[in-house]
Amino acid sequence: MADYKKVKVEAGPSGWGGPLEIQPTDERKYIVCITGGGIHPVAQKIADLTGAEAFDGFKSSPEGSFGAMACAVIDCGGTARIGVYPMKGVPTIDIHDTTPAGPLAQFIKEENFVSGVSEDQVNEV
Amino acid sequence: MDIYESEIVQIGDQAELFLNEGIVVFFGDNAPEELQEFAVLHKLNEINGEITVGSTIELSGAELRVTAVGPVANENFKNLGHLVLKLDSATEAALPGDVSCSFEKKPEVKVGDSLKIIS
Numbered sequence: 001m002a003d004y005k006k007v008k009v010e011a012g013p014s015g016w017g018g019p020l021e022i023q024p025t026d027e028r029k030y031i032v033c034i035t036g037g038g039i040h041p042v043a044q045k046i047a048d049l050t051g052a053e054a055f056d057g058f059k060s061s062p063e064g065s066f067g068a069m070a071c072a073v074i075d076c077g078g079t080a081r082i083g084v085y086p087m088k089g090v091p092t093i094d095i096h097d098t099t100p101a102g103p104l105a106q107f108i109k110e111e112n113f114v115s116g117v118s119e120d121q122v123n124e125v
Numbered sequence: 126m127d128i129y130e131s132e133i134v135q136i137g138d139q140a141e142l143f144l145n146e147g148i149v150v151f152f153g154d155n156a157p158e159e160l161q162e163f164a165v166l167h168k169l170n171e172i173n174g175e176i177t178v179g180s181t182i183e184l185s186g187a188e189l190r191v192t193a194v195g196p197v198a199n200e201n202f203k204n205l206g207h208l209v210l211k212l213d214s215a216t217e218a219a220l221p222g223d224v225s226c227s228f229e230k231k232p233e234v235k236v237g238d239s240l241k242i243i244s
Contacts, residue, residue, distance in 0.1 A: 034157065036204025058205065061158045077197045077222010079209045080143070080150045084163055096197060096221055103142045 002026060006125045007049045009071075014097040015116020017109070021125060022091060024052035024070035032057035035075040035095070042095055043073040045122045066090055078102065086112045093117050128174045129242040133185075135166040136236060147213060149184070149234060153206020167240050169206045174244055175199045176224055182210065183241040187232035193218040193225040 004024040011018045024031070031050070033043035034057040047054035052070055055062050062068045066088040073093045076082040083104020085092040092108075094115040100108035114121075134154050139162045143150045152160055153169035176182075176199055182189040189210070195218035201207040208224060215225040232238075 034160070036201075036207075057157050057159070058155075059157075065159060075197070075201070075204075077195055077201055077209060078220030079148060079211075079222060080163060080207075081160065084160060088159070098220065101220055102148070103146050 002029070002051065004029070004050050004052055007046055008123050008125050009046070009093055009114050009117060010121045010123075011114050012097065012116025012118055012121055015094075015114065015121075016097070016099040018114030020071070020091050020093070020112070020114050022046060022050060022071045024050050027064070028068060028070040029053060030055040030062045030068050031071055031073065032062060032069045032090075033073045034058050034081060035073065040073055040075070040095060041119050042093065042117055042122060045119045046071065046073070046093075049122065049124055080104075082113070083107050126174065126244045127241065128176060128180065128244050129170065129172050129240070131167040131170045131240045133165055133234060133236055133238045133240060134168050135161065136234065137162040137164050137166075139163045140165050144234065147211060147231070149210040149212075149232075151206065151208040151210070151240075156205065156207075165234055167206065172203055176202065176242060177244065181243045182224075182226060183239065183243070184210070185232040185234050185238035187228060187230045189226035189228045189232070191224055192216050192227050193223065195221040195223040197221040198224050
């Protein structure tokens with residue numbers, strides 16, 4: 001059994017939501033990055049600090065889909081991805097400064113979503 | 126100049142949630158499964174240039190005029206084939222990823238329809 005560490009992710013200066021505590025488990029072991037252009041530094045830092053694996057979620061889906069995601073790192077412009085991952089029960093980290101909006105806004109809560117995040121907002125607990 | 130030309134290859138089961146509110150959530154056909162459910166997928170082709178205010182988008186036979194472009198909209202389109210069209214005629218993008226459009230006829234999006242973006 002892997003021994004994953006917990007990290008705290010806070011909202012950036014103009015961000016919203018959180019703080020989230022991300023604790024990967026054997027079941028939810030992937031830090032999934034859905035930003036295009038590979039692994040974003042925020043996802044990499046969460047992976048490095050927790051000991052979990054950073055996964056390029058735009059190239060493929062992890063085995064176990066949403067249920068295998070410790071968290072999702074997105075660069076959502078505010079309408080779609082911002083709601084999809086929270087709706088599916090995945091703690092969601094947006095690098096852009098967004099607030100709940102769009103048809104899925106009802107699923108986006110301070111407990112499952114944080115925005116405006118850069119590497120500075122990711123820290124060990 | 127043509128910025129983009131493609132066709133609709135799939136419409137996710139949940140895409141209607143957005144379409145009913147006048148929002149078309151596009152992703153390229155390489156989008157991860159998790160997002161396909163909510164999206165209108167287009168066959169990913171080469172993108173030439175950026176969408177700007179005044180660009181024309183021909184979708185499913187309807188002609189849309191771009192009235193606002195959010196600051197991350199072009200970046201999302203280039204990186205992910207991801208485009209959020211809002212049929213709200215807004216002159217300021219409400220959200221950073223929005224491409225707002227005015228229209229005469231609302232497009233009824235179906236598989237096989239064409240998508241064309243002209244500067």
